[in-house]
Amino acid sequence: MSMLLVWPILLPMLTAITTVLCRAKVGAAHWMALVGAALHLSAAVALLAAVIEGQILVAHMGNWPAPFGIVLVADYFSAVMVLITAVIHSAVMVYSRSDIESDLVRAGYYVFMQILAGAVCGAFLTGDLFNLYVWFEVMLMASFGLLVMGRRVSQLTGGIKYVTLNLVSTLLFLAAIGLIYGMTGTLNMADLHAKVALVPQPALVTAAAMLLMVAFGIKAALFPLFFWLPASYPTLPAAVAAFFSGLLSKVGVYAMIRMFTLVFTTDTGVTHHAILFGVAGFTMLFGVVSAAAQMEMRRILSFHIISQIGYMILGLSLLTPLALAGAIIYLLHNILAKANLFLASGLVRQATGSFHLERAGGLYKNNGWVSIGFLVSALALAGMPPLSGFWAKLLVIRATLESHHYAMAILAAVVGLLTLFSMIKIWAEVFWKPAPAPKDPGGKASVGGQVSAWMLAPVLVLAGITLVLGLCMEPVIRFAEIAAGQLLDPRAYVTAVLGGTP
Amino acid sequence: MEGVLALLVGLVFAAAIYLMLSGVLVRFVFGFALASNAVNLLIFTAGRLAHDRPPLISVGQEVLSEPAANALPQALILTAIVIGFAMLTFLLVLLYRTYAETGTLNADDPRLMDEMQEDDTRGTHPPERGAA
Numbered sequence: 001m002s003m004l005l006v007w008p009i010l011l012p013m014l015t016a017i018t019t020v021l022c023r024a025k026v027g028a029a030h031w032m033a034l035v036g037a038a039l040h041l042s043a044a045v046a047l048l049a050a051v052i053e054g055q056i057l058v059a060h061m062g063n064w065p066a067p068f069g070i071v072l073v074a075d076y077f078s079a080v081m082v083l084i085t086a087v088i089h090s091a092v093m094v095y096s097r098s099d100i101e102s103d104l105v106r107a108g109y110y111v112f113m114q115i116l117a118g119a120v121c122g123a124f125l126t127g128d129l130f131n132l133y134v135w136f137e138v139m140l141m142a143s144f145g146l147l148v149m150g151r152r153v154s155q156l157t158g159g160i161k162y163v164t165l166n167l168v169s170t171l172l173f174l175a176a177i178g179l180i181y182g183m184t185g186t187l188n189m190a191d192l193h194a195k196v197a198l199v200p201q202p203a204l205v206t207a208a209a210m211l212l213m214v215a216f217g218i219k220a221a222l223f224p225l226f227f228w229l230p231a232s233y234p235t236l237p238a239a240v241a242a243f244f245s246g247l248l249s250k251v252g253v254y255a256m257i258r259m260f261t262l263v264f265t266t267d268t269g270v271t272h273h274a275i276l277f278g279v280a281g282f283t284m285l286f287g288v289v290s291a292a293a294q295m296e297m298r299r300i301l302s303f304h305i306i307s308q309i310g311y312m313i314l315g316l317s318l319l320t321p322l323a324l325a326g327a328i329i330y331l332l333h334n335i336l337a338k339a340n341l342f343l344a345s346g347l348v349r350q351a352t353g354s355f356h357l358e359r360a361g362g363l364y365k366n367n368g369w370v371s372i373g374f375l376v377s378a379l380a381l382a383g384m385p386p387l388s389g390f391w392a393k394l395l396v397i398r399a400t401l402e403s404h405h406y407a408m409a410i411l412a413a414v415v416g417l418l419t420l421f422s423m424i425k426i427w428a429e430v431f432w433k434p435a436p437a438p439k440d441p442g443g444k445a446s447v448g449g450q451v452s453a454w455m456l457a458p459v460l461v462l463a464g465i466t467l468v469l470g471l472c473m474e475p476v477i478r479f480a481e482i483a484a485g486q487l488l489d490p491r492a493y494v495t496a497v498l499g500g501t502p
Numbered sequence: 503m504e505g506v507l508a509l510l511v512g513l514v515f516a517a518a519i520y521l522m523l524s525g526v527l528v529r530f531v532f533g534f535a536l537a538s539n540a541v542n543l544l545i546f547t548a549g550r551l552a553h554d555r556p557p558l559i560s561v562g563q564e565v566l567s568e569p570a571a572n573a574l575p576q577a578l579i580l581t582a583i584v585i586g587f588a589m590l591t592f593l594l595v596l597l598y599r600t601y602a603e604t605g606t607l608n609a610d611d612p613r614l615m616d617e618m619q620e621d622d623t624r625g626t627h628p629p630e631r632g633a634a
Contacts, residue, residue, distance in 0.1 A: 156600045182548025
């Protein structure tokens with residue numbers, strides 16, 4: 001039973017090892033990555049199925065009992081995050097087959113992607129704070145490799161911002177771990193839940209919590225710590241950008257939700273209702289306003305990652321069952337929609353030869369399927385009913401209203417409108433506008449460019465999932481409510497990990 | 503002893519932050535190296551200091567007799583040192599490549615600021631690329 005928790009981490013890692021061995025044979029590496037992603041997906045489905053049977057799964061690594069050894073824990077929230085990781089991983093692997101050039105494959109593209117996928121699952125499943133730090137580092141290292149792989153100048157300069165700010169974040173994370181260990185003598189999250197309340201100086205706990213909040217805030221690209229994101233993401237190949245935008249910053253959000261529901265709930269007046277609440281508002285606003293000023297597709301999308309994360313943090317900051325359920329649905333919907341938009345931007349690039357709104361055009365006339373794939377995700381992102389984003393926004397805004405934060409609810413609705421504005425801007429420029437004449441006559445014909453079926457298929461599948469998710473929201477909301485219940489009342493989690501001594 | 507070490511951690515952190523904020527990326531590397539050492543020292547100090555008392559269970563006893571040195575922070579530090587070393591190496595190589603390509607490591611230099619200067623129509627990847 002406990003191996004179910006290990007497979008989603010182990011399978012991508014094993015695939016990474018086998019891909020290293022045959023990375024010179026590009027065709028073999030493609031297939032191996034596809035098989036690895038399929039295995040990953042099946043492991044994630046098996047895990048979620050086991051968790052839905054009504055229990056919190058715990059695996060004690062090396063059979064060390066809980067507070068001493070490292071544990072892997074899967075509750076509803078973790079399991080569904082692992083599943084969505086595997087879905088995006090699979091989609092990106094299919095997409096990479098055409099999008100990623102042989103040079104990058106030979107340089108180890110698939111190796112880094114598999115390690116990244118395994119590390120993200122590790123971060124979602126671990127029940128130990130120091131182990132979370134290690135997974136963060138594994139993720140960082142793999143993402144560093146992917147970030148600078150093309151070795152264009154813009155990738156290097158964007159990479160420096162990503163690398164330096166993320167290194168600062170890991171230092172703060174580690175410092176917080178040191179302080180927490182000094183105060184409580186444990187780093188097991190379930191154990192911390194009880195021990196943090198016993199610390200004689202609660203102010204010190206809040207200080208360590210703030211350190212962690214800044215560390216995770218840098219990862220999650222919260223206001224005012226988001227500057228690295230729009231500098232580095234637009235320089236990546238579309239497949240990598242989709243994976244990063246879908247999952248990397250969301251790991252920061254996940255870690256924040258986990259730590260600030262399970263451990264740091266002693267001083268919610270300061271940490272949640274004051275700081276996270278304010279930060280959420282600013283994050284939404286700054287992200288969406290900055291996006292409105294951009295004219296390059298990937299830069300617009302990058303700024304929207306930031307504004308969307310504001311909604312999730314808003315859900316966390318309210319700390320009511322409805323708000324947390326909203327935040328969880330928002331996470332799921334946003335990972336799907338955002339990754340798909342980046343994948344679609346790669347298709348736009350392939351069909352028109354440009355990411356720039358002014359130089360692209362005519363896609364609706366020439367590539368109907370690309371347009372459908374983009375439109376579904378873009379409208380979901382903006383929160384049009386009946387797509388998934390509408391329900392996610394509805395839950396978060398309703399929870400905000402129920403907590404009597406009317407100004408914040410209005411802000412959240414306005415940010416949704418501005419998101420729609422940006423998406424319509426892309427739609428009007430890239431899809432509706434007739435294709436502009438190529439500037440240099442020798443340049444490749446940009447009109448009616450064919451797109452690869454390997455790249456189109458995952459975009460349509462992800463758009464389909466977004467659509468189905470929106471149309472059949474009832475079971476998803478029920479699922480998210482159970483997940484939020486588990487987060488808000490961690491007794492079951494603590495009992496499962498520590499074995500009956502909460 | 504804890505007091506002295508705590509002061510030292512603060513001092514090293516201050517120096518590291520000063521270096522990191524100086525705007526020159528090479529100094530950022532030094533700042534990062536200093537700061538990771540400061541964090542390691544912080545974990546070490548927070549894990550309670552016990553001088554000259556190895557965590558060994560004496561003959562005939564079942565459990566460790568207090569006070570003894572805490573082995574766990576040292577394991578944590580060891581992990582952190584290894585990871586920090588890898589990060590530092592990567593950072594150095596990245597800066598070297600960046601310097602080779604742009605000719606500057608001054609964070610305020612426009613060559614480092616303007617990440618979208620190249621035309622995207624040139625292709626997602628450059629046509630020619632070196633071996634390593």
